[in-house]
Amino acid sequence: MTLDSFSDRHHGRAVFATMTPDDRAAIGAVRDDLRAAGYDEAGVRAVLGMPVLDLQPAAFHHLDRHVLGVDPLAAAVRLFLLDRAVDERTVRTLLSEPSLDVLLLLGVLGETDGGFRSQVHITCAHDLLLATDTGRYSDWWGGADDLGDRVMYIGYDSAGLANVAPRSRAGRTLDLCSGSGIQSLVASRYSDEVVGVDINPRAIRFARFNAALNGIENTTFVLGDLLEPVSDREFDRIVANPPFVPEVPEGAHLLYRDGGPDGERLLAQIVSGAGQILAPGGLMSITTDLFNLEELPRRIGEWLGAKDGFDVLVLVERQFPVWAYADTHASHALTARERTEYAVRMVDALGDVGISTVHTGYIVVCRQPGGGPRQGTVQTVSLASPVTRPAGAHVADHFRFLDRDLDGHTDGVLRPNPAVRLVTSAPPGGPETHRLVAPEDDYVADMDISDLTRKLWQATVTSDVHWSVIRGSALEAVARELIRQGALTLDDLPPAAA
Structure with a gap:
């Protein structure tokens, strides 16, 4: 069995099976309604108290009963992230009639106990709204096994x-x-x-x-x-x-x-x-x-x-x-x-x-x-x-x-990554130690550096260090490693004056 066949059997249709190019305008209205409610990465993070990608099913009940309010943003979170049924009156404060109609037509929403429930999640990531399947924990699936054609959540x-x-x-x-x-x-x-x-x-x-x-x-x-x-x-x-x-x-x-x-x-x-x-x-x-x-x-x-x-x-x-x-x-x-x-x-x-x-x-x-x-x-x-x-x-x-032709005629200037800073420590009775750190850059790992590396780093911060000057010296290997780690870049020289 596939999720499509399970959905078709229990909910009367497979999600998005009826979508045509003519639905684009109404789907655009869904985007506008969600954005108007503040349903984006920053807004959802604020009401959840966590990044949306950290959300786990164990938190659903607590967030629903003890954290979320009754405004349109809370309704969107309940509907599209927490697998909760939301009453019709509240949904209509969130979604315009064209939005609600197209989501019902495409099988995203289903009617239940005087309200609506979403068969999909809509996650906010990279300034996008992204529909994916819900997990097996959703009541939509009634304890069905994890089926092979599930559209994976955003991780x-x-x-x-x-x-x-x-x-x-x-x-x-x-x-x-x-x-x-x-x-x-x-x-x-x-x-x-x-x-x-x-x-x-x-x-x-x-x-x-x-x-x-x-x-x-x-x-x-x-x-x-x-x-x-x-x-x-x-x-x-x-x-x-x-x-x-x-x-x-x-x-x-x-x-x-x-x-x-x-x-x-x-x-x-x-x-x-x-x-x-x-x-x-x-x-x-x-x-x-x-x-x-x-x-x-x-x-x-x-x-x-x-x-x-x-x-x-x-x-x-x-x-x-x-x-x-x-x-x-x-x-x-x-x-x-x-x-x-x-x-x-x-x-x-x-x-x-x-x-x-x-x-x-x-x-x-x-x-x-x-x-x-x-x-x-x-x-x-x-x-x-x-x-x-x-x-x-x-x-x-x-x-x-x-x-780059680093052994030929190509030259350039070593530039420090502006997110990287030098930290020097001097423990009592011990030698100074030097470390490059970049807490705002996920790429650059903290690194302990030698005194030679420190001198090169500081030189790039205060002046133009040309590749042609260090090529063939002990500093070349140091520079190559700092470039590999993302702490330095090698910029091209500006064009020569005419």
Whole structure:
């Protein structure tokens, strides 16, 4: 059974199945009504007392009964985030008649006990409104098993990918495993054209609704298996949030989650396709779990076929003990015993395929611009924290630095990251220690530095330090490491006077 078939059987229709281009104006009215109520990231965070991505079902009752008021914003939160029925009078203070009519027509809202209930969540992220499926805890589903075609909620991996992917201007962007369409809609702001691909028909409908809900018109969503619908085209940017959780034997196969026995079945296909559809100078950004991190560069090289012509940046957010990773993915179980049993099975499944370490993070692949290829690189950077703010400029700088002719005639000036500051400590009776910190930059991890590094850093703050001056000296290696960590950038020289 699929969620579409379950919805059709119990609620008379599959969500968004009847949507047509003629509904765009009414869907736009939904956006206007929600915005007028203050339903955005800042407004929802204020009434919840937490970021919307931190919201958990355990908090629903407390928020509903003891926190939220009776204004339109509270009604929107109850209706679209807390799975609560809201009486008709209150809903009509939130939604205009065209909005209410189209949400009923598309199966988003259903009538219940003199009010309405939403069959979907509408989450606020990246200044977007994003419809996704609710969880199994919603009364809509009556305890049904987690069904394979669920359109995944917006999590920190989805939001993080949108922050990691560089946002420099692009002609054409591809969004693989597009799900709700969040990556496509963010990319629409810096791309002339965006194509989203997903194998799940339900996800395609959700993504098309979300594009209409946000008034975005330069995105197209097509049904297909990874690169198959777009194999004859090149893209300047690719973003991908593939299923990456290792499958547990005898468990339900979920399209949005399962990445094969080792979690890398789809990841390997996507990376290997870079040479086929990524334009020279193009960037492919992927969010994924990183298994056996020390061996990952070798596997990436195998997926690419050869690293020449490609550079890869692996960004590591955090590490999970294997047992904690398994326990997290057992949270769907209905009882404590079932959760324990599932976690045990996952631990054994991970062990059977040789997974001994688990990190979360991102993989970014750059196809070198024309004129190469030179020998490719795979570099790893440990991030300061989960990426909740834009960090794509650091990623773009990393590859721009690699592509410069640093041993030839290219020169530039080392510039400090303005978010980074130097902290010097002098413990009683001990030597001074120096540390670079960037509490407002998720990319740049705190780092203890040598006195030589401190001197270079301070020089970049107070004067122009030219690459040509430090090239070939002991400072070159220091500068390269600071650039790799995002603490420095290498700016081009201004054009010479005529």
